[in-house]
Amino acid sequence: MLKNKFKILAVAMSLTFVGSLFVGCGNSKSGTSSNGKSTIKVNIGAEPRTIDPGLNNSVEGAQVICNAFEGLTNLDKNEKPIPGVAEKWDISSNGLTYTFHLRKNAKWSDGKAVTAKDFEYAWKRALNPKTASQYAYQLFYLKNGEAYNEGKSKEDQVGVTAKDDYTLVATLENPTPYFLSLTSFPTYDPVRKDAVEKNPTSWATKPDTYISDGPYKLVEYKSKDSLNFEKNSDYWNSKNIKIDRIEFKTLENASSYYAAFKTGELDLIDKPPATETPNLLKNGTAKAYPYLATYYYDMNLSPQAKSINPDAAKALSDIRVRKALNLAIDRTSITKEVTKSGEIPATSFVPKGTSDSNGEEFTNKEYLPKTADIPQAKKLLAEAGYPGGKGFPQMEILYNTMQGHQNIAQAIQDMWKKNLGINVTLKNVERKVHLAQLQNHQFMLGRDGWTADYNDAMTFLDMFTTGNGNNMTGYSNTKYDQLIAQAKAEPDKAKRASLMHQAEDQLMIDLPIIPIYYYTEVVCMNPKLKDAHISNLGFFIFRDAHLDK
Missing domain, CATH: 3.10.105.10 (Dipeptide-binding Protein; Domain 3)
Structure with missing residues (x-):
């Protein structure tokens, strides 16, 4: 009996907390903020330890990175690799050499061109043992990738080379049937050498230095609150990006973020409270998506x-x-x-x-x-x-x-x-x-x-x-x-x-x-939010999303 009373009190307190948390955030209930921009608020469950593509190894960080950056490939709604920064590629007959041809209109969020050198730098940076990337092994598919990471080979022997600004050649240790899918993964995203090395420990925490090449760019980083992104006007396909602003909220308490969803202050949450989930699935408020x-x-x-x-x-x-x-x-x-x-x-x-x-x-x-x-x-x-x-x-x-x-x-x-x-x-x-x-x-x-x-x-x-x-x-x-x-x-x-x-x-x-x-990935989503890709790899991808008027 005491447990039930405490639970009711906790939910009431969380509703009060959520109400105060979102004061002044704009009218998410209509999907539009006070400045007229289409805005969605998405809960990612916790503040990411990092949103550096080369260092992240958490789902929370990946949720942000996959919308801020773009790799050589993207994943479509069937989880198949499609062109990203690379508009096409050639694969050698033995399956060991991939030649990627980059778009000449791909740009960073500060307007500079994305080049093959940015990919070469990012991959070698993640492999460099000094970087201490816990996902370095994801690049061991590259020729001498593991050897370099273990100090047994030199950087210039790693199987990735920028042949010119728009041609990247990747040479693998062995044929890898899923390599094109790997090139859509955050660790394979490009990062800019000048941005990273000028602020190596803090570049991924500030809007001025967090330069990205995807559909969205960082405009505010509010620790223990939200990471706010707006449409990147320099993104090569910006004309087809329909959501103007995404606010990634970091609420960890299920009662709190579920209460915020019910009041319209969040447009998307996953993992609603277990006590609520069966009814949410039954009445269609929630949907269960495939999840590996x-x-x-x-x-x-x-x-x-x-x-x-x-x-x-x-x-x-x-x-x-x-x-x-x-x-x-x-x-x-x-x-x-x-x-x-x-x-x-x-x-x-x-x-x-x-x-x-x-x-x-x-x-x-x-x-x-x-x-x-x-x-x-x-x-x-x-x-x-x-x-x-x-x-x-x-x-x-x-x-x-x-x-x-x-x-x-x-x-x-x-x-x-x-x-x-x-x-x-x-x-x-x-x-x-x-x-x-x-x-x-x-x-x-x-x-x-x-x-x-x-x-x-x-x-x-x-x-x-x-x-x-x-x-x-x-x-x-x-x-x-x-x-x-x-x-x-x-x-x-x-x-x-x-x-x-x-x-x-x-x-x-x-x-x-x-x-x-x-x-299973149980998601509650604002019915006005259409074509958000809930990937079976755990990502929420908003590249094709829009708000139904």
Whole structure:
């Protein structure tokens, strides 16, 4: 009873907060601000840690970048690569050399021409080990890309060259069937050398220095509030951009941003409160979109774990403990009773709907049960020296601020207590802190999620290779590394798919992670907002969007 009363009070407080938050922001209810410009307000769920294309590795940052920048290619509404800055390209018969021909009318937001040199600089910058880009591995497809990143090759040996201002030549290590899709990904976006190097640590935080080449340019950066963009009049296709202004709001509390949507102060939100979602889907206020993404927990297997909690590190180093923690979770219960948005219990890591690049769906195995296997979980925990949970060290689940994450963490906390007799505590931090602690391995159990960068199983598997910037677990297995390397070098699609399956087999034997569910993307959108592209890669793309009068 007290919980229900508190919830009502919290919603009332959030409505008051939202009302004060948007005072003076213009009339979003009509899709038009007071100055007559068509404006939409989009919630991205948290303030991005960075909106630097070469450094970002979060969905929040990507939501902004994909509207501010444009790569060699764009994705159409079927997620297929189409011309972007490159108006055409040639591919060599062996699939190793791509020659991109850039538009001569492509310009930066300050009016200067976008050139092939801007792409060459951006790609080599992301690969440079001094940059410390956690997405550097996404450019290892380039000839000598990985070698340069590891200090084993020189910059001028990397397989990307500006032949002239409007011709970029990319040479790959191996044929890569999804390379054109990769060139639409933020890490492959161009950045201007003069803008970056003049303000290397702050260029992506100020409108005067955040020079971009896409449909929108930054005009205001209000920390902990919003990132505001306006139409880039110098964009080569600006005449077809119909939305004049986008305000990316950074509300993390689901009750708050849902309340703002209901009052018309937000035009687009995703992940509405779980208690509201079934009715929102039923009455058409919300829509579930395809989404290639997995929600999971990391287990810290890195050397740093011992300095944080030696006893917990010892327990997690035992594969029987990791498997017991996995088996003690009722994933079906979480999706039906906690998240309630049509999610699918995750019995593997690569989600349903992901391609194997051989014309088939990759996910065809169930490594974990959809409901808890309590007897087996108890047996494994006892074999590891913790019968009935006795002597099991105290651990903490780290998650970022959002009611949904808290609800899931509480459900898992209860399941582990009931099913295994172990106690874990919960730690809630803001998104920037959460990302930093995951990346620095300053946790024992951490909430995580991964969205595909392109539609191929490799995007879910290669990040668990040793030393990968997005491998938050610190997991390292030589056999796994070799399988991923072989798959990337294998030209035969069937053999490549087989190698990737073997890699996932190994990952799910070692279990450095706790897969929980495959996402759905539930979005509430102003019915006046038309042709916004809700990508299955997690992006909201407004290049073709318009407001219905």
